[in-house]
Amino acid sequence: MNLFMPRIEISLFQIQKNAQFLSELYMGKGVSIMGVTKAVLGEPSVAKAMIQGGVKFIADSRIENIVRMKKAGISIPFVLLRTPLSQTESIIKNVNISLNTEMETLRKLSYHAKEQNKIHQVIIMAELGDLREGVLLSDLSQFIRKTLSLPHLAIIGIGCNLACYGGVIPDDKNMQKLSELVDSLEKEFQMNLEIISGGNSANHEWFKSCQNVGRVNNIRLGESILLGCETVNRKAIPGLHTGAFQLVAEVIESKKKPSLPFGKIGQDAFGNIPSFQNRGIHQRVIVALGNQDAMPSGLNFNNKLKLLGSSSDHIILDSKCNSIKVGDEVRASLNYGGLLSTMTSPFVRKHFTDCNGYGAI
Numbered sequence: 001m002n003l004f005m006p007r008i009e010i011s012l013f014q015i016q017k018n019a020q021f022l023s024e025l026y027m028g029k030g031v032s033i034m035g036v037t038k039a040v041l042g043e044p045s046v047a048k049a050m051i052q053g054g055v056k057f058i059a060d061s062r063i064e065n066i067v068r069m070k071k072a073g074i075s076i077p078f079v080l081l082r083t084p085l086s087q088t089e090s091i092i093k094n095v096n097i098s099l100n101t102e103m104e105t106l107r108k109l110s111y112h113a114k115e116q117n118k119i120h121q122v123i124i125m126a127e128l129g130d131l132r133e134g135v136l137l138s139d140l141s142q143f144i145r146k147t148l149s150l151p152h153l154a155i156i157g158i159g160c161n162l163a164c165y166g167g168v169i170p171d172d173k174n175m176q177k178l179s180e181l182v183d184s185l186e187k188e189f190q191m192n193l194e195i196i197s198g199g200n201s202a203n204h205e206w207f208k209s210c211q212n213v214g215r216v217n218n219i220r221l222g223e224s225i226l227l228g229c230e231t232v233n234r235k236a237i238p239g240l241h242t243g244a245f246q247l248v249a250e251v252i253e254s255k256k257k258p259s260l261p262f263g264k265i266g267q268d269a270f271g272n273i274p275s276f277q278n279r280g281i282h283q284r285v286i287v288a289l290g291n292q293d294a295m296p297s298g299l300n301f302n303n304k305l306k307l308l309g310s311s312s313d314h315i316i317l318d319s320k321c322n323s324i325k326v327g328d329e330v331r332a333s334l335n336y337g338g339l340l341s342t343m344t345s346p347f348v349r350k351h352f353t354d355c356n357g358y359g360a361i
């Protein structure tokens, strides 16, 4: 059978095993997992594999992805990681829990929850230094007070997110800060905070090395389930599969060519002025894959094929000593950017290599 190219080959078995391994590891210290599906656009069969692996929630940053998973029949608490004011009505309709940092948004969530006769659950995100989403600690107490006055919302937890923007590493210090915050808020407001969501795949090293997770009892994991690595140093986590996603693309030209372009050099396709090293005549291949399909720097080609450059629809590789002909397949493993871009491209076919029992569609 000739399979379509470019395609991304997805092993649901490996994703399930990763989710299971991490669920057992984290549950060992009383920490539940939200499986984060945004990098796969809420692909329902990936969510199902995560659920079979033991995640307790599915979290995504986009309501469209959550709606997609619900339509596919997935029923588990859904968590929205990013809460736009303009989507509050749909969020109440489709999502059980949302992460929040803005009073105006919370007011509107409460308004629509009343309209729809619901109580919406919220997790308030605290700013612990990474400077992406989060209520500043000096404002947190007042923020909680105001939120408690909104009748159709229930504050079920506190969370924080590190590493994604500022690169701030989760450590004992900031995690302990989170625990102290929780203790003091519970005391001040005589409340019980059920979910303390300490972070994402970047929390792995802290989690492994810490003596005590404190009040943290939840973690939101995307990349480590999908790609098997932690995200502070991008090291593989022993025991996890790192090849659940593989990109396969087709060679459309294979020729010996000089390594230096000839003629006067101006701008390339994206407005950059390229520069080249002279490495003599060498074997090059062009792959039918371009910036519209994948972020080239997110691809790691096997057989040591070296990325020379790319444009919208072509990737040029130094094929070294490999004998590669037109029509051959080349394979690449993916980092997070590679995964995100290929899953997002409408040109890359999603191909499940082991869909039995996962209800892949």
Ligand SMILES: *Cc1c(COP(=O)(O)O)cnc(C)c1O
Residues within 6 Å of the ligand: 036, 038, 061, 081, 161, 199, 200, 201, 202, 220, 221, 222, 223, 224, 231
């Ligand atoms: C994307 C995201 C996550 C998951 O991050 P990974 O690095 O993929 O584990 C967790 N929390 C929030 C708020 C996110 O936006």
